[in-house]
Amino acid sequence: MGNGAGSPVPELYGRIAKRFGELIRDCPRDRWGNPSPCPGWTAWDVAAHVVSNHRRALAGLDGSGHSAPVRGEDLARAWRAASGGIEAALGDPVQAGARLGEEFGSLPFEEFVRRMACADTLVHGWDLARATGQDEALDSEAVAVASRMLLPEDGDIRMPGAFGAKISPAADADAQTRLLNFLGRTV
Known part of the structure; x- marks a missing residue:
């Protein structure tokens, strides 16, 4: 199944996950x-x-528990396991099509990955790159997918612990900058 246009979800996710792993x-x-x-x-x-x-998304497939990484945990290893689990589930038609519970919007797993994991991982990849002085370039197709998904949800995403106030982008801002400004990030 694809994302409506462009790369299928497993391919798009794979690129974003690979880049996030490189940043780690x-x-x-x-x-x-x-x-x-x-x-x-x-x-x-x-x-x-x-x-x-x-880890939470994977736990949503089988109802198992999950835990956040703890200080001292090898984040590179944790990332490989978590992203590998997502990729394996996307590669299994039964798991990819499995409906997750209400906590996940009752979406099929693949759609949840397209919506949450791709946008969350993509944008936090920029955050990680900015914080650590690494290359901040984002996958242009993923930026377009995240923009199409997030812009209509403007009012729903403005809450404590989510996204801050929008920043008006420069008239000549590129798509990445416009998305990041929309999400309250100063570029």
Whole structure:
């Protein structure tokens, strides 16, 4: 199943997940404590949040429990396990089509991955890159998918712990900058 236009979900997710894994792998050890664009979160907190969301999504498939990474846990290993689990589930037609519970909007797993995991992982990838001084370029197709998905939900996403106030982008801002500004990030 695809995302309506463009790459199928497993391919799109695979690119975003690979890039997030590279950001974790290539993060200099002395930068994990750097502040991120997410208020009150360090680079480590951002990566741990994304791993935790992946674990939560996988737990939604079988009703098992999940836990957030703890300080000292190998985030690269945790990421490989979590993203590998998502990729395996996307590759299994039964799991990819399985409806998740109300906590996940009662969406089929593949649709949930397209909506939450791709956008969450994509945007937090930028946060992690910004916090750690790495390349901030995002996958252009994923930016378009996230924009189509998030812009209509403007009022629903403005809440504590989610997204801050929009920032007006420059007239000549590219699609990545417009998405990040919409989500309250200063580029």
